[in-house]
Amino acid sequence: xxxxxxxxxxxxxxxxxxxxxxxxxxxxxxxxxxxxxxxxxxxxxxxxxxxxxxxxxxxxxxxxxxxxxxxxxxxxxxxxxxxxx
Numbered sequence: 001x002x003x004x005x006x007x008x009x010x011x012x013x014x015x016x017x018x019x020x021x022x023x024x025x026x027x028x029x030x031x032x033x034x035x036x037x038x039x040x041x042x043x044x045x046x047x048x049x050x051x052x053x054x055x056x057x058x059x060x061x062x063x064x065x066x067x068x069x070x071x072x073x074x075x076x077x078x079x080x081x082x083x084x085x
Contacts, residue, residue, distance in 0.1 A: 007031040011071065017052060019059035026063040034069045041074055 009032035012021035018035065025033040038045030060068065 009033050009069075011035070018056040022056070022059040022063055022065050022068070025065055030065060032067050032069070033065050034071050036073075037070045038073070040071070043073075043075060 009030050010025060010028065011034045012024045012030075014021045014035050014037075021033060021035045060066065
């Protein structure tokens with residue numbers, strides 16, 4: 001049995017749009033990617049519009065980067081006694 005080729009990925013910034021993270025990953029030779037889907041230090045997130053989603057999908061299709069994994073917010077605390085946190 002042959003071993004699958006390892007994938008190379010990194011955590012990339014979504015500043016300016018999710019598609020920019022994909023382009024940045026492709027520039028440094030990533031096969032996969034990890035991103036925050038919103039500001040990691042805030043609960044609120046802006047609404048995604050159709051043009052943002054289309055730009056992300058086009059960049060993903062063009063580069064072939066996959067999978068793209070979402071990084072959890074820093075605000076999550078699974079050990080907290082406060083259920084809201």
